[in-house]
Amino acid sequence: MSGDVGLPISHRQRLWLYALGGLVLLFLIAPSIIIVIMSFSDSTLLQFPPQQWSLRWYQSYFQSLEWRDATIVSVKVAIMTTFVATPLGTAAAYAINRGTLRLNGTINALLTASLIVPVILIGIGTFFLYARIGLNNTLTGLVIAHTVQALPLVVLTVLSGLRSYDMNQERVARSLGAGRVAAFWQVTMPQIRFSIVSGALFAFITSFDEVVVSLFISGGETTTLTRRMFNALRDQIDPTIAAISTCLIVLSVVLLSVAQMFGRRH
């Protein structure tokens, strides 16, 4: 790929386009950068650029028992969600990829429903259901609800990996005497493992960043980080949140880079 589209239009003629596109990119990325910089400010006032630097907001984050508990809850839930959603999503993607089931379209629509159904409706519905079966304010309840949110992303990611994999290889393995599980584990799995890892990362970040459903079904000892942040933002603007936000941004950057790295190797 030479890189150029090859139209007889010079880059100079396109300067206005690059300027406009650059501005929009700036609009997209600037808020995150501003927050990262402000989190190192020494002042309780919102000043940019900060006059003096300090780590006091990180201290106040890590020393606050409430924030720490909420973070631990979120990490626990995200890890458990990843471990539930990834195998379930991979199994579902495998089955959909075979494409032999009559209701494939419906199944696909059902599994991706949580991307389409307004999340507020899922939140209220889940709260209502959990109130009857006693799952509100429990880790189990959170993990189940987040798994449903994360499933479509795992399914879509693994499915795109399976689409570029020739299923006949598994057939060959089975005709040579491998069992179903062995054929999948030894032949298919190594070739789609990058998609599975990406799917798992997306599941983790989906659960960790989930706000609306957690707002309804978490509370008390299982208050998630996002729920606590939401409530804190409703009251006042506490610069501690800038430090927490920076941690969340760093987490996103790290997970996304890992996912991209795996994607490229794939």
Added chain:
Amino acid sequence: MSVHPTLPRDTGRAGQDLNTQALRADARRESLRLLALLSPSLFLVFAIIIVPIGWLFWLSLFDEAGALSAANYARFFEQASYIKTFVTTFRVAFIVTGACVLLGYPLAYMLSQLPRRAASICLIFVILPFWTSVLVRTYAWLVILQRKGLINSWLIDLGVISEPLPLANNLSGVVIGMTHILLPFLVLPLYASMKTIDTDCLRAGMNLGAGPVATFRQIFFPLSLPGLASGVVIVFVLCLGFFVTPALMGGGKVIMWAMRMEQTTSLYSNWGAGAALGVVLLVVTLALLGLFQWLLGARATGVWSSR
């Protein structure tokens, strides 16, 4: 017998029947196995999404006295506050979608014209916010836009204004925040569809004497419309049900659909009314997506796989 055997040509009729039966049984077993793989996921989706929504729908059919009635739905046409909520929601949705098109189209166009390496670097700036928590980004905009926020203090320091501009805690704050959050949902499918436009078509147009503007207007733009449509539909639909940003940046003045649902159920514990709001929201969402799919034959959910 899981590997599909091929039928030998010279088997007799009886043998063929036997084989057909065996194959059918095999296919049935295979379907059952696949269903078994799907069942945990389907069960969860069923339990967490389908059952509660069905339940809420059932609730919405009864009034507060417990009698079957359409009171929960009639309210939408009768009470001014509900009408105002719908008007606000659609107004915000139209403005945000419009803003996303105005900002997103040039960006996607630029990305599609850049050399691959530069485009993939720029794409990171689109995808990263996509994967940053909505809360973090809303907080950032609160910091930037509020009364004593960055923009106001800069403008006052520069002497442009003497009184802080009301940027947050009102409609403009909600619109800016939501535009920022939803922009990637428009850019990603649009960019993906622009990449599939055959440059030979453009080159042919220019060969035949069309200038850059005419080439863009008559060839590129029409070919990019399906991608634009899918972005517009997904942004609009997400706007209708958006909760976090209006709740935090609306200052209690911009009551959108999802906030109304939360208030009705959490604050007033009126499950019937809240459920009815949810049912209508779901119907509108599905109708818009269905209409789009029917018109263009494409699924709007593609955006999540075009990351």
